[in-house]
Amino acid sequence: MILDYETLKFVWWLLVGVLLVGFAIMDGMDMGVGALLPFLGKNDGERRVIINTVGPHWDGNQVWFITAGGAIFAAWPAVYAASFSGFYFAMLLVLFALFLRPVGFDYRSKLESPKWRNNWDWGLMVGGVVPSLVFGVAFGNLLQGVPFSYDDLMRPWYSGSFFGLLNPFALLAGVVSLSMIVLHGATFLQLRTEQVIAERAKKAVTILGLVFIASFALAGIWLAFGIDGYQIVSDRPHDALPNPIGKDVVAAAGAWLSNYREYPITIAAPVLGFAAAILTILFSRAGRAGWAFFSSSLVQAGTIFTAGVSMFPFVMPSSTNPSNSLTLWDASSSHLTLNVMFIAAVIFVPIIIAYTWWTFAKMWRVVTVAEIDAQSHSAY
Numbered sequence: 001m002i003l004d005y006e007t008l009k010f011v012w013w014l015l016v017g018v019l020l021v022g023f024a025i026m027d028g029m030d031m032g033v034g035a036l037l038p039f040l041g042k043n044d045g046e047r048r049v050i051i052n053t054v055g056p057h058w059d060g061n062q063v064w065f066i067t068a069g070g071a072i073f074a075a076w077p078a079v080y081a082a083s084f085s086g087f088y089f090a091m092l093l094v095l096f097a098l099f100l101r102p103v104g105f106d107y108r109s110k111l112e113s114p115k116w117r118n119n120w121d122w123g124l125m126v127g128g129v130v131p132s133l134v135f136g137v138a139f140g141n142l143l144q145g146v147p148f149s150y151d152d153l154m155r156p157w158y159s160g161s162f163f164g165l166l167n168p169f170a171l172l173a174g175v176v177s178l179s180m181i182v183l184h185g186a187t188f189l190q191l192r193t194e195q196v197i198a199e200r201a202k203k204a205v206t207i208l209g210l211v212f213i214a215s216f217a218l219a220g221i222w223l224a225f226g227i228d229g230y231q232i233v234s235d236r237p238h239d240a241l242p243n244p245i246g247k248d249v250v251a252a253a254g255a256w257l258s259n260y261r262e263y264p265i266t267i268a269a270p271v272l273g274f275a276a277a278i279l280t281i282l283f284s285r286a287g288r289a290g291w292a293f294f295s296s297s298l299v300q301a302g303t304i305f306t307a308g309v310s311m312f313p314f315v316m317p318s319s320t321n322p323s324n325s326l327t328l329w330d331a332s333s334s335h336l337t338l339n340v341m342f343i344a345a346v347i348f349v350p351i352i353i354a355y356t357w358w359t360f361a362k363m364w365r366v367v368t369v370a371e372i373d374a375q376s377h378s379a380y
Contacts, residue, residue, distance in 0.1 A: 032185015
């Protein structure tokens with residue numbers, strides 16, 4: 001199975017988007033549950049119920065995170081190299097926060113000490129909130145352009161700082177990301193827990209859904225009228241292959257809306273984000289937790305593809321020298337690499353999906369305090 005080079009580059013843009021959506025749905029569910037743990041669980045038994053809703057699945061869901069990161073590295077090595085220059089400390093912050101999740105799950109209930117367990121509960125909350133927030137901040141900075149450029153030896157140089165990443169628009173994008181992921185976790189808890197916790201989760205769904213809708217709308221307005229986008233102005237932009245500096249790019253007001261004007265079908269991505277969020281609230285309030293979870297999954301897809309469609313074909317724009325921006329056309333791996341990866345993805349992504357479905361089908365149940373008390377030494 002051999003596709004032409006240009007088609008493969010576009011296919012991998014789609015596949016990376018799919019993997020990021022899979023990560024947001026599966027691992028985001030775990031992070032959302034962790035973020036809500038200290039607030040929806042009022043005592044040790046209830047908190048153990050919350051933890052055990054994701055206990056059998058959280059480590060398997062990490063596959064989506066690893067696969068998405070590996071796909072970005074393999075498909076766009078230039079992006080991976082440049083992003084480590086700019087986002088190194090942010091990535092370390094995410095990594096250290098994620099450390100709290102496996103040790104928190106495994107060690108939290110090993111001791112009876114209330115202080116010990118409470119500290120791990122807050123650690124699991126940090127492990128859910130920090131990555132969710134930082135991922136959104138990263139997208140917010142990408143949409144504004146990252147201050148990097150290439151020297152004469154094609155080495156990427158970053159001229160920004162860690163605190164420069166924490167600008168107002170990026171923090172707003174972080175709120176969008178955090179609210180959509182924690183919303184997803186709340187719908188899962190409403191679906192998988194008994195009445196008392198489920199009722200608290202239902203209230204959280206409404207609040208988080210409204211926060212998401214407001215922040216997503218504000219971010220869209222800000223992006224349309226307050227932030228310059230990027231646009232390739234070369235006569236034949238694909239001729240930039242495989243040289244990231246072989247094109248002409250300009251920053252222009254409203255450029256991030258150009259794809260919506262040129263391809264009206266792409267408006268489906270933000271519409272899906274808004275519509276799914278509204279449906280999530282309505283389904284949750286009606287007690288249809290399964291449909292609420294499904295629609296909150298669509299929120300993740302709509303939001304991520306809105307960012308992708310807005311930036312297309314850019315992957316990492318440069319605010320220092322726009323012509324050094326990285327796109328899916330000029331930052332990709334070789335034709336052979338993309339083709340081998342495509343064959344592997346066709347084989348293994350369905351296997352991952354099938355395995356994930358099978359594990360949830362086999363272990364699906366409403367987790368109760370009585371069950372945790374009966375299995376006190378084996379449950380998380």
